[in-house]
Amino acid sequence: MSEESQNHPTGGAPWLSVRGAAKSYGGVRALRGVDLDLSSNQVYGIIGPNGAGKSTLMKVLGGLVVPDSGEIVIEGVPVSLQNPSVALSHGLVLMPQEMTVVPEFTVSQNINLGNEPTRFGIHSRSASAARAQEALTKVGLEVELSVLASSLQPVERRLLMLAKALAQNTRLLILDEPTAGLPPAMSRQVIDAVLRLRSHGLTIVYVSHHLSEVAALSDHVVCIREGAVSMRLSGQEISKDTLIQAILGKPTEPVLGRSVVSPAGGSIGSRSVARSRSGAGGGDVGARDDLTLSNISGDRLREVNFTARNGEVTGITGLLGSGVSELVAVISGSTRPLAGRIRLGASEVVLRSPADALSHGIGTVTGDRSRSAMLSRTIRENVSVTALRRWFGRTGIIRRPVERSRVADALASLSVIGDAERPLTALSGGNQQRVLVSRLLAADLRVMVFDDPTVGVDIASRAELWRELQALASGRVILVASAEAEELIGVCDRVICIHNGEVSQVLEGDAITEHALARATS
Numbered sequence: 001m002s003e004e005s006q007n008h009p010t011g012g013a014p015w016l017s018v019r020g021a022a023k024s025y026g027g028v029r030a031l032r033g034v035d036l037d038l039s040s041n042q043v044y045g046i047i048g049p050n051g052a053g054k055s056t057l058m059k060v061l062g063g064l065v066v067p068d069s070g071e072i073v074i075e076g077v078p079v080s081l082q083n084p085s086v087a088l089s090h091g092l093v094l095m096p097q098e099m100t101v102v103p104e105f106t107v108s109q110n111i112n113l114g115n116e117p118t119r120f121g122i123h124s125r126s127a128s129a130a131r132a133q134e135a136l137t138k139v140g141l142e143v144e145l146s147v148l149a150s151s152l153q154p155v156e157r158r159l160l161m162l163a164k165a166l167a168q169n170t171r172l173l174i175l176d177e178p179t180a181g182l183p184p185a186m187s188r189q190v191i192d193a194v195l196r197l198r199s200h201g202l203t204i205v206y207v208s209h210h211l212s213e214v215a216a217l218s219d220h221v222v223c224i225r226e227g228a229v230s231m232r233l234s235g236q237e238i239s240k241d242t243l244i245q246a247i248l249g250k251p252t253e254p255v256l257g258r259s260v261v262s263p264a265g266g267s268i269g270s271r272s273v274a275r276s277r278s279g280a281g282g283g284d285v286g287a288r289d290d291l292t293l294s295n296i297s298g299d300r301l302r303e304v305n306f307t308a309r310n311g312e313v314t315g316i317t318g319l320l321g322s323g324v325s326e327l328v329a330v331i332s333g334s335t336r337p338l339a340g341r342i343r344l345g346a347s348e349v350v351l352r353s354p355a356d357a358l359s360h361g362i363g364t365v366t367g368d369r370s371r372s373a374m375l376s377r378t379i380r381e382n383v384s385v386t387a388l389r390r391w392f393g394r395t396g397i398i399r400r401p402v403e404r405s406r407v408a409d410a411l412a413s414l415s416v417i418g419d420a421e422r423p424l425t426a427l428s429g430g431n432q433q434r435v436l437v438s439r440l441l442a443a444d445l446r447v448m449v450f451d452d453p454t455v456g457v458d459i460a461s462r463a464e465l466w467r468e469l470q471a472l473a474s475g476r477v478i479l480v481a482s483a484e485a486e487e488l489i490g491v492c493d494r495v496i497c498i499h500n501g502e503v504s505q506v507l508e509g510d511a512i513t514e515h516a517l518a519r520a521t522s
């Protein structure tokens with residue numbers, strides 16, 4: 001825990017209370033009577049398995065969902081949060097994960113957007129600048145007010161969003177996975193900003209599956225399971241271990257062989273399965289179906305060479321802007337490299353589009369759900385979209401019973417339960433992610449590229465997913481692009497580290513450590 005978090009005041013009486021909040025979506029009881037007390041100067045971590053009801057509770061506080069029963073009391077007065085504007089008028093701000101800056105606006109414009117200060121009905125530039133500067137100082141972001149948001153680093157954009165949320169007379173700031181996709185050093189900057197906000201008297205609710213972050217910054221942690229509070233922890237009771245126990249509902253135990261997680265981290269993965277598999281099963285088929293990149297160059301990439309072996313899980317990692325995204329785009333067919341060659345097995349392949357890549361048996365699923373999810377479609381359609389082309393070829397005839405049974409198998413292997421004919425939006429964020437991963441499982445490809453596969457996926461399911469990826473590697477190439485050391489250590493046989501567009505190091509087996517990954521990527 002940081003010094004700041006140890007020394008801060010302990011928070012007085014609650015100023016906001018949620019009493020018996022309940023909400024059902026059709027037959028699904030998302031919240032079954034939740035009580036929550038929030039005080040100033042405190043950070044509340046909200047944890048729980050996928051589909052537990054966390055987002056629904058946050059939407060109730062942000063005025064996006066009206067509960068079926070229960071009440072919210074602010075300073076002793078019951079309030080009705082009918083919509084986000086009413087919530088905002090009480091100082092309650094929900095900052096969703098997908099909230100983004102407007103790149104062509106300046107820092108100051110972004111902060112004041114939709115809430116411009118006026119004097120005598122006229123926009124006041126000086127008041128805008130003063131408010132923006134105050135918010136920037138509070139989050140610890142040192143940039144000029146007049147620079148365009150497009151010129152900011154990813155972590156600066158995230159901090160800018162915090163500053164914007166802050167500039168709205170905020171008393172309660174609700175953050176949903178605010179460090180998603182950021183490498184550890186940058187996540188730390190966001191966490192520091194959250195702690196600063198707390199020291200300015202805000203109440204922060206921090207929803208995350210990153211339990212070390214939650215443990216590091218929370219004064220209180222509330223675990224939600226099946227729509228109800230299953231555990232409340234405060235102060236010294238909070239550690240990554242107790243949080244894992246709260247989510248799993250039982251003491252931690254190794255899920256796969258030897259633990260690979262830091263001492264405080266519990267045990268959620270091991271490379272032992274992957275290594276024994278690649279040693280035994282992978283060798284004979286491997287030579288034929290490896291994926292080899294030779295001298296790949298592009299906007300950022302410079303002469304990238306590596307082989308991802310059949311029978312292994314190969315990680316790709318690097319800081320934001322290092323070229324990892326371009327590399328994934330090249331392998332998935334969505335970007336053409338300026339130079340270089342790609343071989344799959346014995347043949348050279350030219351990937352002109354994702355559809356082209358798919359025809360060679362290369363499929364990609366990205367952690368950015370906004371790009372890959374078909375939100376208006378059913379779960380079944382989201383799973384089978386990639387596979388259909390392969391199952392039914394050019395005949396164009398879709399045999400629904402075959403489709404349904406393969407989709408059911410793919411979903412079952414990732415423990416997605418329930419009716420596949422529901423819209424994708426009926427699932428929680430983490431479960432939507434599992435559906436997208438199932439897409440590749442159903443398609444049975446030669447190369448499967450998973451870009452940030454466990455974004456928003458809960459800790460127990462992450463281990464399941466990693467085990468699934470390791471098992472899948474038998475007979476094919478699995479690539480996992482991730483910034484998370486824990487994930488790379490937990491699942492990969494080999495990790496390609498990218499720095500400034502080049503392969504800086506290839507780490508194998510026990511050499512894949514947090515320290516080695518950090519050194520090779522920065």
Ligand SMILES: Nc1ncnc2c1ncn2[C@@H]1O[C@H](COP(=O)(O)OP(=O)(O)OP(=O)(O)O)[C@@H](O)[C@H]1O
Binds near residue numbers: 029053456
């Ligand atoms: N718009 C909706 N329509 C139908 N069901 C929904 C809707 N939104 C949520 N649900 C259901 O409500 C339950 C709680 O979902 P919620 O999104 O609150 O979970 P969560 O704890 O935030 O999960 P995650 O960690 O995966 O984001 C889930 O069973 C989900 O499928």
